[in-house]
Amino acid sequence: MEEKNSSYGGASWADQWDTSDDSNHPLSKNGKKTGGDKKSGVEKTKEVATAGFEKTKVIASVGFNKAKEGTSHGIQWIKDKYQKRSQKN
Secondary structure, eight states: OOOOOGGGTSOOHHHHHOOSOGGGOSBOTTSOBOOTTSOOHHHHHHHHHHHHHHHHHHHHHHHHHHHHHHHHHHHHHHHHHHHHHHHHO
């Protein structure tokens, strides 16, 4: 029985009977990925993390501005109450 396996340099059964176009195949002949416009897992993770960081930064900035504005209004309210009390006496 003579079976040629791809690991021994011969074509495998799938290679012999596959009639599809290899240009759409995710692996090229040498076993490396083709299709350069696909992003790797690290690039995808970095992109998602960057987008998440930008959203977090905007939300934190808005929250900080609201807290600052609230504090300012609170201090002004205290000043107004103190001045009204001081003017009556």
